[in-house]
Amino acid sequence: MSPRTRPIPIITDDALTITGGAFSYGSTPALTEVNITVKPGEAMALIGPNGSGKSTLLKGVLGLIPLLEGSMGFGKSAESIGYLPQTEHIDPEFPVTLKQVVMMGRYRKMGLFSFPTSTDRAAVRKAIANVGLTNVANKRFGSLSGGQQQRGFLARALASEPGLLLLDEPFNGLDQPNRDALMQTLRQLKAAGVAIIVTTHDLELAREVCDTVLFVNGRQIAFGPKDDVLTLANLQEVFHEFQVEIDEHTVVVPGHEGH
Amino acid sequence: MNLLDSLTTAFALPFMGRALLVLIVLSVAAGVIGVFINLRGLEFLSDGLTHAVFPGLAAGFVFGGQGGVLIGALVAAAAATIVLTLMSNNRVTSDATTAIVLTAMFSIGVIIVSASPGRAGGLEQLLFGHLLTVTDSEAITTAVVAGVALVLVLLTFRRQVFRAFDPEGSAAAGYRRVSTELVLNVAIALVIVAASNAVGNLLVLAVLIVPGALSRLVTTKLGGLFAVAVGAAVFASWMGLALGFNISVVGGVDVPAGATVALSFVTLYAIALIVRVLRKGVNA
Ligand SMILES: Nc1ncnc2c1ncn2[C@@H]1O[C@H](COP(=O)(O)OP(=O)(O)OP(=O)(O)O)[C@@H](O)[C@H]1O
Numbered sequence: 001m002s003p004r005t006r007p008i009p010i011i012t013d014d015a016l017t018i019t020g021g022a023f024s025y026g027s028t029p030a031l032t033e034v035n036i037t038v039k040p041g042e043a044m045a046l047i048g049p050n051g052s053g054k055s056t057l058l059k060g061v062l063g064l065i066p067l068l069e070g071s072m073g074f075g076k077s078a079e080s081i082g083y084l085p086q087t088e089h090i091d092p093e094f095p096v097t098l099k100q101v102v103m104m105g106r107y108r109k110m111g112l113f114s115f116p117t118s119t120d121r122a123a124v125r126k127a128i129a130n131v132g133l134t135n136v137a138n139k140r141f142g143s144l145s146g147g148q149q150q151r152g153f154l155a156r157a158l159a160s161e162p163g164l165l166l167l168d169e170p171f172n173g174l175d176q177p178n179r180d181a182l183m184q185t186l187r188q189l190k191a192a193g194v195a196i197i198v199t200t201h202d203l204e205l206a207r208e209v210c211d212t213v214l215f216v217n218g219r220q221i222a223f224g225p226k227d228d229v230l231t232l233a234n235l236q237e238v239f240h241e242f243q244v245e246i247d248e249h250t251v252v253v254p255g256h257e258g259h
Numbered sequence: 260m261n262l263l264d265s266l267t268t269a270f271a272l273p274f275m276g277r278a279l280l281v282l283i284v285l286s287v288a289a290g291v292i293g294v295f296i297n298l299r300g301l302e303f304l305s306d307g308l309t310h311a312v313f314p315g316l317a318a319g320f321v322f323g324g325q326g327g328v329l330i331g332a333l334v335a336a337a338a339a340t341i342v343l344t345l346m347s348n349n350r351v352t353s354d355a356t357t358a359i360v361l362t363a364m365f366s367i368g369v370i371i372v373s374a375s376p377g378r379a380g381g382l383e384q385l386l387f388g389h390l391l392t393v394t395d396s397e398a399i400t401t402a403v404v405a406g407v408a409l410v411l412v413l414l415t416f417r418r419q420v421f422r423a424f425d426p427e428g429s430a431a432a433g434y435r436r437v438s439t440e441l442v443l444n445v446a447i448a449l450v451i452v453a454a455s456n457a458v459g460n461l462l463v464l465a466v467l468i469v470p471g472a473l474s475r476l477v478t479t480k481l482g483g484l485f486a487v488a489v490g491a492a493v494f495a496s497w498m499g500l501a502l503g504f505n506i507s508v509v510g511g512v513d514v515p516a517g518a519t520v521a522l523s524f525v526t527l528y529a530i531a532l533i534v535r536v537l538r539k540g541v542n543a
């Protein structure tokens with residue numbers, strides 16, 4: 001009995017390829033016409049307004065919701081997928097420490113009867129250090145602040161040493177030093193060959209760490225290298241109900257900075 | 260024979276040794292599984308399974324005698340587990356409907372036993388068990404059923420912890436949600452079947468739910484929960500059995516030992532609760 005939920009992967013050289021993809025919760029699709037490729041060492045920014053299907057795409061890639069149409073192919077490196085959900089519903093009284101939560105990221109790598117090895121423990125320690133939480137590693141997870149919990153879940157995703165990393169609004173609720181640290185982490189992961197998909201409302205951030213951009217709004221609006229796709233025309237199509245202001249350096253999408 | 264003898268040398272008697280052995284196996288299984296019941300908040304489902312198993316016990320008893328109880332209970336438990344697991348996954352019913360259906364099951368069980376005249380005293384035995392008169396073969400089957408439940412949970416231990424803490428995260432990590440839940444529910448059902456045989460269907464819940472709940476009062480360490488739950492269950496079994504022996508064998512009052520065992524579990528829980536309140540205040 002295989003505990004995997006993902007569909008049988010089509011092996012490709014790219015970390016992830018989706019062709020004509022449509023994803024749904026019930027019978028009506030929440031996101032359609034997805035045609036993307038993410039290569040190892042590349043980061044893709046996934047941008048769209050609230051309810052446009054960003055989280056849906058990540059859940060679809062994970063196999064949490066079904067692929068209604070089209071096909072999905074995974075590279076060999078994407079056998080291990082790390083995931084940072086947008087929101088986590090956890091019991092704040094649940095008796096686990098941060099360290100134990102991050103260790104969950106290693107579970108799939110452990111044998112049925114084996115205890116965590118020194119490799120597992122080292123990976124956990126490193127991931128916790130990476131998100132700057134070493135001093136609270138042995139605290140109960142529920143006693144940490146919201147931002148700390150989010151970084152804890154990021155550490156769990158990192159500890160799984162993923163070939164494909166899916167981050168749903170990872171910069172939300174992070175203070176400036178932690179934003180900078182996360183940017184730095186993402187650059188390091190890319191250099192190590194990890195493929196990354198990151199949803200964000202922050203176009204500046206997309207420009208800074210990402211190589212490609214996918215705009216969605218119920219369907220794919222545009223996909224390609226960031227310089228080709230981050231255009232005023234695309235922004236207006238995606239965020240049509242919003243006024244898009246553009247100046248020399250930044251593109252601001254009103255109503256979305258704080259989300 | 261005084262109380263101290265009841266706690267020690269009494270267990271040299273074969274029927275007492277057998278009863279203790281059965282309870283120790285049950286305690287280990289129920290302790291570990293009870294922690295997961297607590298962490299997942301499955302007390303209501305456990306209650307439901309207990310009720311649903313009853314008509315199986317009853318039918319097995321009426322048609323197959325003492326030997327038929329286990330088979331009847333297993334059949335009922337299998338059906339109920341699958342139905343309840345699917346129901347909780349698809350949210351097709353409310354807690355109210357579930358409660359109504361399960362109470363109906365329980366009544367059906369009572370009617371089955373009461374309506375079969377050849378089985379006098381059967382109802383009491385099914386409800387309260389017959390701990391002090393279990394046969395060797397009953398002890399063995401009880402231990403095997405509880406042992407299987409324990410093995411199921413130990414084999415899926417990590418994914419059970421992951422699922423209890425973070426359902427979406429565990430599914431994203433590739434653990435199938437329904438199968439993880441089904442394994443735990445089957446294990447719960449097996450403990451209910453095993454414990455129904457020993458302490459009776461009405462008292463199963465004490466054995467199943469008290470150790471896990473008690474451990475949450477005592478520690479916030481994950482590993483500690485399992486140790487405390489198992490330890491408390493074994494200790495409470497020992498005390499309860501000794502008390503039952505003292506009342507019924509020494510005192511000559513006919514009290515089912517299952518009841519004194521259940522009472523012992525609940526008392527230990529009350530003590531843990533009082534100690535905690537005294538130390539930390541009501542809201543801590
Ligand atoms: N669990 C669910 N069941 C049914 N429909 C859902 C579910 N989650 C999301 N949807 C629907 O799918 C669509 C896309 O939602 P999704 O969560 O992917 O948006 P998003 O782009 O991530 O938005 P946000 O910026 O608010 O995070 C929405 O119309 C939403 O109502």
Ligand SMILES: [Mg+2]
Pocket residue numbers: 054055056086168
């Ligand atoms: Mg979202």
